[in-house]
Amino acid sequence: MTQPFRIATAGRLGHADPVRFSFDGRILMGLSGDTLASALIANGIHLVGRSFKYHRPRGIVSAGAEEPNALVGIHRDAARRTPNVRATVQEVYEGLEAVSQNRWPSLAFDVGALNDVASPFFSAGFYYKTFMWPKAAWERLYEPFIRRAAGLGVAPDRPDPDLYANRFAHCDVLVIGGGAAGLAAALAAAETGAQVILADEQAQTGGALRYETGAVIDGQAGWDWAQTVTADLAARDNVRLLTRTTGFGYYAQNMVGLVERLTDHLAAPDPARPRERLWQVRAKRAVLATGAIERHMVFPGNDRPGIMLASAARTYLNHFGVAVGRNIAVYAADDGAWLAALDLHRAGVGVAAIVDARADVAGPHVEEAKRLGVACLPAHAVTGTTGRLRVSSIRVSPVAGGAARDIACDALLTSAGWTPAVHLFSQSRGKLVFEAETQRFLPGSNAQDVACAGACAGASGLAETVEQGLEAGARAGGATGGRTVAVREARGESWTGGMLGPADNGTGAKAFVDFQNDVTAKDIRQAVREGMRSIEHVKRFTTTGMATDQGKTSNMHGLAIAAAMLGKPIPEVGLTTFRAPYTPVTFGALAGHSRGALFEPVRRTPIHSWAEENGAEFEDVGQWKRAWYFPRNGEELHAAVARECRTVRASAGIFDASTLGKIEVVGPDAARFMELMYTNPWTKLGVGRCRYGVMLREDGFIYDDGVVGRLAEDRFHVTTTTGGAPRVLNHMEDYLQTExxxxxxxxxxxxxxxxxxxVQGPRSRDIIAPLVERIDLSDEAMPHMSVREGSICGVPTRLFRMSFTGERGFEINVPADFGRAVWEAVWAEGRKHDACAYGTEAMHVLRAEKGFIIVGQETDGTVTPHDAGLGWAIGRNKADFVGMRGLRRADLVAPGRKQLVGLKTKDPDVVLDEGAQIVADPNQPVPMTMLGHVTSSYWSENCGRSIALALVAGGHDRMGETLHVPMPGGAIAVEVTSTVFFDEKGERANG
Amino acid sequence: MLLIHCPYCQEERPELEFRHAGEAHIARPTDMAALSDADFERFFFIRSNPKGIVFERWRHIHGCARFFNAARDTVSDRFLATYRAGDPKPALDGEGA
Amino acid sequence: MGEETRRIAPLEGRGFDGEELRVLPAEPATRLVLRASAEACEDLSAALGLDLPRTPKTTSSKGARAALWLGPDEWLVIDQAGANLVAACAGVPAFHAAVDVSHRNTAMLVSGPRAADVLSAGCPQDLSLHAFPVGAASRTMFGKAEIVLWRTGEDAFRVECWRSFSDYVLLLMEAAARDV
Structure with missing residues (x-):
């Protein structure tokens, strides 16, 4: 298991540990510090995947985050299967398991490649044109086909077992990119004393210095300078250095999202530690040093494995010590690719030819190539390639036309120049300007406090890059006197030049612009021919730039081809929007801690633990866990609820109502405020008395309800619904503060x-009496709807006499830490009277037996007090309250409104479904005229029959009418009744 | 996530602490009982929803809990001013608020 | 009978104690939400024996008692010795509202060199000493729960929250602690 393409004398991994990994089951060796891509190439493997649409064999194109082709699945275990990982980013670790994607049955022989043979039928706009009709075919044929064909890797089918962390961070200067410019900027900013965060997406800082062999900065080789500066920064208290960290989104007011990959490079990550950490950084100023991305050349057959970017080949050689082939060729339109060829030549790799689309090529690199005897072909283009699973030869013709010749090679390095990575700058809403001379979009005017430095800002050489970094960093750090750091000298390569679009005059067939979405030059031309005028239309018609790489290597080519077809300058055709994220971000990173138990706060009452110990089943009510029912001896829900309901009316029941919202309204104008917030009158409510209050919105619809007790002239104890507590307080504060x-x-x-x-039921007073102190519980002293302050079990209480069941009842308020102890004392007394604990389900049934509404169940934001039968709760002589004017709106006083009624099924054993629709004539044709719907429906043990509440058009005038509830099994006949099913005279609450 | 200057806390605080509360400077009529249907419609239903500068209410609900007003540009999503509830609309540079 | 009625704090027996990070439930305390306009401030300060802070995000302390500025007319007064704060304010005639929230809130004491990092997992405010100095306090968010954060030392915070959110707040701190 040697690594045949590893060159021991090249690169920086010489002494690294060997690492064993697998690709499609084949065991391979790499070195610690390799990426999966460099390790595969070391083993002579370029073919790593099949393309999305045509299933064409594809290899490794780049050595970085811009990779369009080399997407693989990384499998750690059954649950950890990450699809679409860029092999150029994934670091190898001992035992890494990688699999190729989008192929069946195997990578070398793939049935889907038939799409390639049939490719003339799959040209741009294919989907739009083909799947038009018949409509029925969509469900059965087109959609399943498209869904199967769409997407590359296979999503994992188990929950993600990893942890993800979140961190809010604040700094003076955020530097994105740790290449020469970013390091210089961070150093200069740190020197001012500013708090600095430097983020770089690679495992090591250094950026392009990874491969640039001749660079010298401050008397050191470029790479060494980068590592020296990095160590310096890491040692400073005011610098936070983040590697393997991508700045993926630039948001308002210098908020930048970073994702830090903590464990993806580790062989045995600690499962207790997070896999990734999301940094939400708020920076006073940002320096973007995001570099530039090399473009591939556009020519027929430019997608075969072995054809890659020149800078990538240099990176594999100069950093990883891996040769991308034994006999390479170059096809370029800029000088950098020549330097790549020279580097490889020096390492002993054969260079078959350097083809340059430009006529004028000159400079030391050209002289050197000639001196070495390399075939140099300026003003030539590559017009075709061969090699089924790897490039084996290229066909070369003069650009001006003429005889073609074939040149054998096992790798082809291409470079069409560099595209500044302006993604984050554009996301920051900065304006881009097109520099016609160099055919580049560069950062223009700022929208936020951000500066760009280095290649992303248009610097065309290393000296300028370092210069810009130092200046931007010093300024961002707040230095007023210019430089804060001196760098003696920076010299290295320049990287201007290049071209956009294809150099040859062919049809553009199989000349790929966008590798990942299989878009060719021909497709883009066709889009223009078919009437697309804006690049936004071309993009959607061809899908160019819409894959997971978002066209980092391809967008400028696509734009240039469209512009040429339209005969317009590039800026007039437009530029598609740069959207976050810059590279794909896991859902896990975005969710962070908010999963499982931390997805949302789970709120429990002080009595929760007692309910749990006593076998309660719980239901979720908003964020609350509420005891739903207390089954005994294996009872089902209905049996338990029937027993609980019976017991409450026969003896008593004890219920945890702690989740109710409570608001203390205090002040000399408290009663006046209550008058405005509730429909009811309050000024005359005596101290120590309670009233059921109805709260409306300004539009006249019910917003909330609850019992309010007056504790003093200037103090009310207001209760709200459980779910309404926060919004009711907000509503009250709003009116109080602003109106x-x-x-x-x-x-x-x-x-x-x-x-x-x-505590509800005929025995309720007997149960609490032994525990209560300083309160006279007699009916004369404490009638129904009153409140007293005193103590119970020795702790302070606000004791309400009130009823949501229709029975004599009390609500004992005690300071929450005492809740469980007092509950237990009440429970002990209750057992002497055969009382039970009851849950929310029984509470719902008991209140429905009495026709008491639940806001949000009987109401839906369009129900007035009159509709709900609560007209009595509106103060007749009030000058104003919120909703008073709304109630007079024409629609709210019109006849035929849906009104709350009771429903009794003709068959008393039938329980209606909540939400079921109600009609007058079940035999009318569909669609039927709906009269309303069932809002609440239960089996009532106390009534010995089913009961239901419903909103029915004109319901109050329909008493005794027979209506129908159409259900799948047939219509159910119901009689419209009063909403009160039990104790219609309401005597029990008082007695 | 926006940073919003709270006029009561007198510093910029993260948007997570705030809640938007609709258009500002719509006073509840003092004589609600006498309000015509048309006036009620204007008061309750009609909002300006401009492209450009809006005057809107915010509540620093998870901070000082105060309602306050803001002038914000809906195009740039930039806050031009925040000011206390009850204060008049501020003059914005050249915008003729 | 009072002695028999057991008081159970929401986080009884919870928390964790590491070298770099301690998260422990605070002892029960009496707490007051004090709402008052500027005119009543002086009298209330006298009644409580400390100056109610008038500057946003600040606190004032005296002995076991502290007042935290929450809003322009709102303070959270905490007495760790358990004094009756409602009674202390009862004699002030100027318009104010003093509402006992001793049991509504519960508190965690977060301390150690990693304290600020753990809080930064869920709190969007800048917790550097420069922006949030010792003695600063603010109502804010921690994850999806509202908290009142009070920096009691360079590496020490008191986190107050409503009792039913305390489980979530503690769980989130435990999760965040795995990351610092």
Whole structure:
């Protein structure tokens, strides 16, 4: 298991440990520090995947995050199967398991490659034109086919077992990119004393210095300088250095999202530690040093494995010590590719030819190539390639036309020049400007406090890059006197030149622009011929730039081809939007800690643990866990609820009502404020008395309800629904602060100050009496709907006499830490009277037996108090309250509104479905005229029959009418009744 | 995530602490009982929703809990000013608020 | 009978104690939400024996008692000795609202060199000493829960939250602690 393409004398991994990994089951060796791509190439493997549409064999194109082709699956275990990982980014580790994608049955022989043979039928716009009709075929044929064909890798089918972390961070200067410019910027900023964060997507900083052999900075080789500066930065307290960290999104006010990959490079990650960390960085100023991305040349057959970017080949050689072939050729339109050829030549690799589309090529690199006897072909183009699974030869013709010749090679390095990586700058809403001379979009005016430095800002050489970094960093750090750091000298390569679009005059067939989405030059031309005028249309028609790489290597080519077809300058054709994320981000990183138990707060009452110990089943009510019912001896829900309901009316039941919202309304104008917030009158409510209050929105619809007790002239204890607590307080604060600021009232939430124990039933007073102190519980002293302060079990209480069941009842409020102890004391007394604990389900049935509404169940934001039968709760003589004017709106007083009624099924054993629709004539044709719907429906043990509440058009005038509830098994006949099914005179609450 | 200057806390705080509360400077009529249907419609239903500068209410609900007003440009999503509830609309540079 | 009625704090027995990070439930304390306009401040300060802070994001302390500025007319007053704060304010005639929230809130003491990092997992505010100095306090968010954060030392915070959110807040701190 040697690595035949490893060159011991090249690169920086010489002394690294060997690492064993596998690719499609084949065991291979690499070196610690390799990427999967470099390790594969070391083993002579270029073919790593099949393309998306045509299933063409594809190899490794780049050595970085821009990789369009080399997407693989990485499998750690059954649950950890990450699809679409860029082999050029993934670091190898001992035991890494990689699999190729989008091929069947194997990578070398793939049935889907038939698409390639049939490719004339799959040209641009194929999907739009082909799957037009018949409509029925969509469901059965087209959609399943497209869904199967869409996407590359296979998504894991198990929950992600890894942890993900989140961190908010704040800094003076955020530097994105740790190449020469970014390091210089971070150093210069750090020197000012500013708090600096430097993020780089690679495992090591250094950027292009990884491969640039001749670079010298400050008297050191470029790479060595980068490592020296990095060590310097890492040692500073005011610098946070983040490697393997991608700045993926630039948001408002210098908020930048970074994702840091913590464990993907480790052989045995600690499962207790997070896999990735999302950094939400708020930077006072940002320096973008994001570099530039090399473009491939566009020519027929440019996608065969072995054809790659020149800078990638140099990186594999100069950093990883891997030769991309034994006999390579170059096809370029800029000088960098020549340098790649020379590097490889020096390492002993044969260079078959250097083809350059430009006529004028000159310079030391040209002289050197000639001196070495390399065939140099300026003003030539590559017009075709051969090699089924790897390039084996290229066909070369003069650009001006003429005889072609074939040149054998096992790798082809291409470079069409460099595209500044302006993605983040554009996301920051900065304007891009097109520099016609160099055919580049460069950062123009800023929208935020951000500076660009280096190749992304248009620097054309290393000296300028370092210069810009130092200056941007110093300025971002707040230095007023210019430079903060001196760098003696920076010299290296320049990287201007290049071209856009194809050099040959062919049809553009199989001349790929976008590798990942299989878009060719021909497709883009066709899009223009078919009427697409804007690049946004061309993009959608051809899907160019819409793959996971977002066209990092291809967009400028596509734009140039479209512009040439349209005969317009590039800026007039437009530029597609750069959207976050820059590279794909896992859902895990975005979700962070918010998974499982931390997805949302789970709120429990002080009595929760008692309910749990006593076998309660719980239901979710918003964020709350509420005891739903307390099954005994293996009871099902219905049996338990029937027993609980019976027991409450026969003896008593104890219920945890702690989740109710509570608001303390305090101040001399408290009653006036209550008058405005609720429909009811409050000024005359005596101290120590309670009232059921109805709250409306300004539009007249019910917003909330609850019982309010007056504790003092200037103090009310307001209760709200469980779900309504936060919004009711917000609603009240809104009016108090902005509409009625002159009222002398303050509001405080006391929802969680009080545990609330409801004791309901004929024996309720007997149960609590032995525990209560300083309160006279007699009917004369404490009638229904009153409130007293005193103590229970030796702790302070606000004791309400009130009822949501229609029975004599009390609600005991005690400070929450005492809730469980008081509950247990009440429970002990209750057992002497055969009382039971009951849950929310029984509570719902008991209140429905009495026709009491639940806001959000009987109401849906379009129900008025009149509709709900609560017209009595509206104060007749009030000058104003929120919703008063809304109630007079024409629609709200019109006849035929849906009104709350009771429904009794003709067959008392039939329980209606909640939400079921109600009609007058079940035999009318579909669509039927709906009269309303069932809002609540239960089996009532106490009534010995089913009961239901419903909103029915004109319901109050339909008493006794027979209506129908059409269901799949046939219509159910119902009689419209009063909403009160039990104790219609309401005597039990008082007696 | 926006940074919003709270006029009560007197510093910029992260958007997560705030809640948007609709258009500003719509006073609830003092004589609700006498309000015509048309006036109620204008007060309750009609909002300006411009492209450009909006005056809107925010609440620093997870901070000082105060409602306040802001002028924001819906195109750039930039806050031009924040000010206390009850204060008049601020003059914005050249915008003629 | 009072002695028999057991008080159970929401985080009883919870928390964790590491070398770089300690998260422990605070002892029970009395707490007051004090709402008052500027005119009542002086009298209330006198009644409570400390100056109610008037500057946003600040606190004032005296002995076991502290007042945290939450809003322009709102303070959270905490007495770790358990004094009756409602009674202390009862004699002030100027318009104010003093509401006992001793049981509504519960608190965690977060300390150690990693304390600020753990809080930064869920709190979007800048917790550097420069922006959030010792003695600063603010209502804010921690993940999806509202908290009141009070820096009691360079590496020490008191985190107050409503009792039913305390389980979530502690779980999130435990999760964040795995990352610092």
């Amino acid at each position: 009625f600021p002159d009222l002398r009232v303050f509001l405080t939430s006391t929802s969680e100050q009080w545990a609330v124990i409801a």
